[in-house]
Amino acid sequence: MHTRLPDFLNKAVAAGKKINPDTEVEITGFESMKSAKLASLRVGRIEEEIVEITTSNPDIKKVTVTMIPRVAETINSVIIKGYDKDGKCPKCIMDTMFLTVPGEEVYLEDAEEVIDRRAPLD
Numbered sequence: 651m652h653t654r655l656p657d658f659l660n661k662a663v664a665a666g667k668k669i670n671p672d673t674e675v676e677i678t679g680f681e682s683m684k685s686a687k688l689a690s691l692r693v694g695r696i697e698e699e700i701v702e703i704t705t706s707n708p709d710i711k712k713v714t715v716t717m718i719p720r721v722a723e724t725i726n727s728v729i730i731k732g733y734d735k736d737g738k739c740p741k742c743i744m745d746t747m748f749l750t751v752p753g754e755e756v757y758l759e760d761a762e763e764v765i766d767r768r769a770p771l772d
Contacts, residue, residue, distance in 0.1 A: 652687040652750070655680065661693060665700035666713040673704060679717030679726070686751045696728055699743045703732035711735050720746060 653661070659677055666675035680686075696715070704710050710732040720727040730743045758764050 651690055653690045653693045655683060655686040655688065658688050658693050658696075661697055662700060662715050665697040666704060666715075668701055669704045670710075673710065674712040675700075676712065676714045677716075678714070683751060685756075686749055688750075689748045692745075692747050696730070696745060696747065699730050699745060703730055703741055703743060706741050707732060707734065709734040710740075717747060717749075724748065 659680065662677055663675045666673050700713055700715065703713055712733040714729075714731045714733070716729045716731075717726045718729070719725075726747045726749050728745045728747050730745070731739045732741050733739050
């Protein structure tokens with residue numbers, strides 16, 4: 651049902667290199683995440699879209715996959731772009747990805763005392 655973040659990153663790179671093993675794959679938007687789970691059906695869709703980008707033009711040498719927040723904390727936009735040898739982007743696909751990340755409790759487990767000074771979320 652869910653795909654771990656490291657597995658998604660590996661699948662995205664593999665999808666980018668499926669047609670041409672020399673294709674450069676750059677993934678951004680996950681740098682600050684140490685752990686997350688992604689909806690497996692969406693992961694498969696993103697993989698297919700990456701392959702679509704690489705098969706749409708035989709000159710594609712680089713694929714970028716960028717995730718940015720769309721609805722904070724819930725829905726992220728995924729932007730998949732293919733670049734040719736001249737750095738031109740002949741095709742781009744946009745999709746959405748639901749991302750589940752662990753809450754702050756994960757980082758508090760070894761604290762003897764937690765002082766929470768955050769404003770309420772009313």
